[in-house]
Amino acid sequence: MVEARCMKCKEEREMKDAKEVVMKNKMKAMKGTCPKCGTKMFRIIGKA
Numbered sequence: 270m271v272e273a274r275c276m277k278c279k280e281e282r283e284m285k286d287a288k289e290v291v292m293k294n295k296m297k298a299m300k301g302t303c304p305k306c307g308t309k310m311f312r313i314i315g316k317a
Contacts, residue, residue, distance in 0.1 A: 273312035275303040284310050 270283040284301030292298055297314040 271299045271301070271312060273299065273301070273310040275306065275308055275310055277306050277308040278303060282310075284312070289314075 271287045272281050273284055274280070275282050282303055282305065284299060285304040287299050287301035290298050290300050292313075296316060299312045299314060301310050302308065303310055
């Protein structure tokens with residue numbers, strides 16, 4: 270699992286339903302949700 274910071278909980282958590290996406294600028298990122306509060310989470314990984 271991928272860890273990202275939840276902006277609502279203000280803590281590092283493992284993403285639920287994490288999916289890898291490629292942004293417009295060709296950078297890879299992970300999108301998911303916080304398992305505790307359900308807020309969307311996003312983490313930039315690096316170059317594609």
